[in-house]
Amino acid sequence: MTYPWLALEARRDPGRQWLTWAVRMKLDLCGIRIGLAHWQALSGNDRETLHELPVGNGADMQAFRRTLESSLARAGQEMPAIYDERTASARRELLSATIPPASVTKLLARWRIAIEWTRLDTFGRYILCAIAGKRDPDSFRADLVALIDSPTFDQLLAPMSGSSVGPCRHRPDKPGQPGYPTRPDTAG
Secondary structure (H helix, E strand, C coil): CCCCCCHHHHHHCCCCCCCCHHHHHHHHHHCECCCHHHHHHCCHHHHHHHHHCCCCCHHHHHHHHHHHHHHHHHCCCCCCCCECHHHHHHHHHHHHCCCCCHHHHHHHHHHCEEECHHHECHHHHHHHHHHHCCCCHHHHHHHHHHHHCCHHHHHHECCCCCCCCCCEEECCCCCCCCCCCCCCCCCC
């Protein structure tokens, strides 16, 4: 599956000098770590190719690794020796779990955002885990709300046959807005 270049990435990195979240996810799932210097040494075509390649199964992951290695070689860079299958396996297991990790649940509850985890595809889950793992996840709240409210969010949904129910609902964060949660003792 091809993943979009997210609007939040465009705002934070208009020159596309940083690794996209889609590429970061693919590297994590393959157990590969590259530095920013490696990424920036790649041609725009090589970056785009890596962004577009799937990593849905073992054969895809091997193809991604080979493409990355040849792209780095063209750029005069060596493939980093860092490969961690145990961490990659744990990441794949986390992203395929039926319930979100506690860090994601806690963050979404604090932000009063409800998302149906089982409806998200791997990339949607990865984004939530990545935001929850940031030192300052609150700086990404507006980006996440904008993503949820955008047509791009529909691309992050796992296919579900016969369902027209949306994956989430955003709870307003200001009192007086329709849907803002009220405490029973103040509801009137």
